[in-house]
Amino acid sequence: xxxxxxxxxxxxxxxxxxxxxxxxxxxxxxxxxxxxxxxxxxxxxxxxxxxxxxxxxxxxxxxxxxxxxxxxxxxxxxxxxxxxxxxxxxxxxxxxxxxxxxxxxxxxxxxxxxxxxxxxxxxxxxxxxxxxxxxxxxxxxxxxxxxxxxxxxxxxxxxxxxxxxxxxxxxxxxxxxxxxxxxxxxxxxxxxxxxxxxxxxxxxxxxxxxxxxxxxxxxxxxxxxxxxxxxxxxxxxxxxxxxxxxxxxxxxxxxxxxxxxxxxxxxxxxxxxxxxxxxxxxxxxxxxxxxxxxxxxxxxxxxxxxxxxxxxxxxxxxxxxxxxxxxxxxxxxxxxxxxxxxxxxxxxxxxxxxxxxxxxxxxxxxxxxxxxxxxxxxxxxxxxxxxxxxxxxxxxxxxxxxxxxxxxxxxxxxxxxxxxxxxxxxxxxxxxxxxxxxxxxxxxxxxxxxxxxxxxxxxxxxxxxxxxxxxxxxxxxxxxxxxxxxxxxxxxxxxxxxxxxxxxxxxxxxxxxxxxxxxxxxxxxxxxxxxxxxxxxxxxxxxxxxxxxxxxxxxxxxxxxxxxxxxxxxxxxxxxxxxxxxxxxxxxxxxxxxxxxxxxxxxxxxxxxxxxxxxxxxxxxxxxxxxxxxxxxxxx
Numbered sequence: 001x002x003x004x005x006x007x008x009x010x011x012x013x014x015x016x017x018x019x020x021x022x023x024x025x026x027x028x029x030x031x032x033x034x035x036x037x038x039x040x041x042x043x044x045x046x047x048x049x050x051x052x053x054x055x056x057x058x059x060x061x062x063x064x065x066x067x068x069x070x071x072x073x074x075x076x077x078x079x080x081x082x083x084x085x086x087x088x089x090x091x092x093x094x095x096x097x098x099x100x101x102x103x104x105x106x107x108x109x110x111x112x113x114x115x116x117x118x119x120x121x122x123x124x125x126x127x128x129x130x131x132x133x134x135x136x137x138x139x140x141x142x143x144x145x146x147x148x149x150x151x152x153x154x155x156x157x158x159x160x161x162x163x164x165x166x167x168x169x170x171x172x173x174x175x176x177x178x179x180x181x182x183x184x185x186x187x188x189x190x191x192x193x194x195x196x197x198x199x200x201x202x203x204x205x206x207x208x209x210x211x212x213x214x215x216x217x218x219x220x221x222x223x224x225x226x227x228x229x230x231x232x233x234x235x236x237x238x239x240x241x242x243x244x245x246x247x248x249x250x251x252x253x254x255x256x257x258x259x260x261x262x263x264x265x266x267x268x269x270x271x272x273x274x275x276x277x278x279x280x281x282x283x284x285x286x287x288x289x290x291x292x293x294x295x296x297x298x299x300x301x302x303x304x305x306x307x308x309x310x311x312x313x314x315x316x317x318x319x320x321x322x323x324x325x326x327x328x329x330x331x332x333x334x335x336x337x338x339x340x341x342x343x344x345x346x347x348x349x350x351x352x353x354x355x356x357x358x359x360x361x362x363x364x365x366x367x368x369x370x371x372x373x374x375x376x377x378x379x380x381x382x383x384x385x386x387x388x389x390x391x392x393x394x395x396x397x398x399x400x401x402x403x404x405x406x407x408x409x410x411x412x413x414x415x416x417x418x419x420x421x422x423x424x425x426x427x428x429x430x431x432x433x434x435x436x437x438x439x440x441x442x443x444x445x446x447x448x449x450x451x452x453x454x455x456x457x458x459x460x461x462x463x464x465x466x467x468x469x470x471x472x473x474x475x476x477x478x479x480x481x482x483x484x485x486x487x488x489x490x491x492x493x494x495x496x497x498x499x500x501x502x503x504x505x506x507x508x509x510x511x512x513x514x515x516x517x518x519x520x521x522x523x524x525x526x527x528x529x530x531x532x533x534x535x536x537x538x539x540x541x542x543x544x545x546x547x548x549x550x551x552x553x554x555x556x557x558x559x560x561x562x563x564x565x566x567x568x569x570x571x572x573x574x575x576x577x578x579x580x581x582x583x584x585x586x587x588x589x590x591x592x593x594x595x596x597x598x599x600x601x602x603x604x605x606x607x608x609x610x611x612x613x614x615x616x617x618x619x620x621x622x623x624x625x626x627x628x629x630x631x632x633x634x635x636x
Contacts (some may be wrong), residue, residue: 001025001061002047002170004224008055009042016042018222019056024215026169029192031231033207036434036462040202043219044068044172047199047200059168069176073155075148075570080138080158083147084129088164091122099551120167132161135187136180137347148566152615153179164191171195174202179460181347182485186516198303204462206231207487225477234378240511265558277612302417302440302476305450308337311356312451312479318367318568320357325554326365327353327627330503332496335451339479344508344515345500346522347628351483355381355455358481368563380451383616389608390429394419394439397428401446417442418465424579430605433460435614441469450478458486487512554628564617572611581615588630 002024009017017040022599024030032040045051047060048068060066074344076083086092094117101109117123134145136157141386147158156179163171173192177185189211192199209216209231216227216234229236313335321327327350335341335358343351356362357369358380398410417438426434437460444452452473458466466489473480473493484490490497490512497515499508508515577599584590588597 003059003609004046004056005058006056007058007224009039009046009051010054011039011042012050015222016219017224020223021056022217022224022226022373024200025194025273026198028215029195029213029235030201030215030217031213032200032217032219033209033231033463034434035464036574038219040219043224044202045173047170051440054453064169065167066170067163067166068172069156069163069174070159072573073147073159075566075573077146077148077189079144080150081126081129081133083158084161084165085131087165088125088167090120091117091125092390094120094122096309106348117443125165128296129161129165132164135184135191135249136161137184148570151618152569152611154622157184159291160188160420168197170198170200172200175204176201177203177205177208180485181581182344182487183346183519185485185487186519204466205486205488206463206466207491252606267619286348300445302472303448305376305448305478307374307376308450308477309372311336312372312375314368314370315364316368317363318357318369320362321365322353322362322624322628323554326359327503328500328505329503332615333505335479335481337450337478339481340493340495341479341481342497343481343483343496343500346519348623348629349500349625350503350505351500352381352623353457353627354500355379355453355481355483358451359453360521375451376449377451377453379453379455379565380440381453381455382437382459383620385433386613386616388428388439390634391427393425393427394442395424396438397443398446401443412419413446414442416468429609431484434462434465437461438465442545447470452476452478452480452482454480454482454484456484457482458484458489463506464510551629555625558625562618562621562625565614565621569611569614569618572607572614576604576607576611579607 002022004020004022007017007020014037032043034040042051044056046053047061048066067283076087094113098113098117101113129145130140134140138154138157147155150158160176162377163173171192176188180188185205185208189208192201192212199212201209201213204529211230213230214228216229216231218225218227218234219240227237229237261554290526311334313333315331315333316333318333319326319329320331331354343354345351348599358362359377360379394414395410398414399405399407402410411424411581417444418435419439428439431439437457441457450576457469461469466486470489470492473489480493482490482493496509497510497512499515499518508518510518582600583604587593588600
């Protein structure tokens with residue numbers, strides 16, 4: 001077991017842990033939660049031996065094999081599948097020893113090593129690696145692509161696959177769902193549930209935590225507070241404790257009454273449709289657990305739209321795509337105030353393409369597409385973080401939208417998004433991804449949209465900000481369309497689901513559990529189809545080559561731009577490694593080197609920002625490639 005006794009951990013000038021103890025037993029699955037900056041990631045580093053306690057002691061069984069997800073991925077020429085297998089160091093060592101024994105023609109050693117490889121399951125390692133990569137969204141062809149050809153997000157999936165492949169006693173996962181879509185999250189959740197070792201999981205996705213862990217450790221007030229049960233049980237217990245302590249009692253009662261009023265109104269409107277009943281249950285649970293969020297620093301509310309014209313958007317027999325390639329066809333969709341739609345569909349099916357059509361980033365190729373003159377779109381997507389002015393403050397961003405408003409009114413508004421005091425006046429450049437996402441959301445809300453388009457809005461947001469966003473969406477009066485891997489957000493916010501599949505957009509009659517089953521059934525059908533194709537003659541080679549040539553021609557300019565971005569990313573990564581090496585030198589922190597330290601820190605911040613922007617642009621291009629490849633597979 002892991003035992004921490006009377007621990008004190010200080011990082012810089014901040015005390016993260018103070019006189020606190022914790023025991024984690026073998027085979028248990030633990031969720032580690034708490035506000036950003038309280039020391040969750042530092043606790044994992046402590047278990048790994050990367051940092052050391054200032055006081056107290058920690059004991060981790062010396063014989064335990066620990067698996068964790070690497071944060072960096074070098075731009076290697078090795079294939080994705082071999083990179084994943086490289087994570088099993090014992091297997092690679094035995095492989096090298098076997099090669100040596102064979103070259104020496106040493107029959108005894110060859111037999112012994114074969115036995116060792118068999119004992120660790122080495123003969124199934126390629127199939128296990130391929131299965132992990134398939135589950136994480138890598139097609140069979142992509143599994144043989146070099147590591148350097150993947151973007152930062154996909155490289156993190158490779159690192160995750162490496163960690164999952166290892167035969168570990170302890171698995172440490174820090175935000176493993178970042179960069180994943182809904183389908184992949186379902187797969188990962190199932191994999192972790194079957195994991196036999198000890199698990200410590202940090203995640204901002206409450207449904208993901210709920211489905212996996214049976215214990216919660218809450219890092220708060222420099223203590224490791226233990227709770228039995230999943231995240232919902234933890235919230236319930238904490239809500240009861242806070243209510244007993246009369247913490248922010250008036251605020252609790254006001255928000256709960258407001259939420260309960262909304263639940264009651266929705267109850268009478270809800271049809272017997274399964275998704276409506278599913279949402280009602282989720283809303284009732286949210287109202288019950290509201291007190292556990294009474295001390296949240298976030299307070300978000302959508303401002304009433306200036307107008308609610310009906311309909312907002314009309315689409316009939318619309319097709320949309322990139323260049324001459326049609327991604328979606330015959331789309332029929334009318335958006336009216338009050339519509340609350342969640343988009344479902346596998347990666348590359350065209351969800352983001354539909355969002356881009358509605359946001360006016362793409363134009364319809366054919367069909368009737370009409371927007372009301374009073375339409376006011378609020379569009380949130382990760383690439384929009386790039387459009388923030390990095391040298392301006394949150395207040396300056398908001399003042400450009402509201403030049404006639406009093407500064408105090410704007411600062412009060414920003415305070416609800418966590419930009420309090422000096423932070424409202426600080427440059428955006430050093431902000432984290434979550435802080436930038438909060439700012440983009442704040443600017444969006446201020447503009448009183450009547451159509452919300454949210455494409456993965458919870459990426460980088462912590463649990464409290466996700467809660468604030470979910471709560472705010474309940475009273476939004478306009479129409480909304482959401483693409484998200486956060487099932488809790490989808491359940492609470494969406495009354496209807498639409499499935500994007502095979503180039504079509506159609507109503508999905510079911511809830512998220514039904515969608516999960518649909519994914520499983522579709523995977524089975526796909527496997528049957530592949531088996532059937534293996535048993536029949538191959539497609540005419542000449543026709544196949546023609547199709548492949550046309551596809552390469554379409555993708556060539558996009559891939560060239562990706563290659564250019566990859567070179568930029570590699571250059572920035574190399575420079576960051578050099579800067580980190582400088583920062584590791586203790587002499588840099590001498591008073592005489594203050595100017596040099598400032599210069600190094602400034603350059604590192606700028607490079608990190610540039611790298612993040614480049615990777616977001618790469619991901620946008622990758623979306624286009626996947627949409628085009630999906631369309632080609634449908635039409636072919």
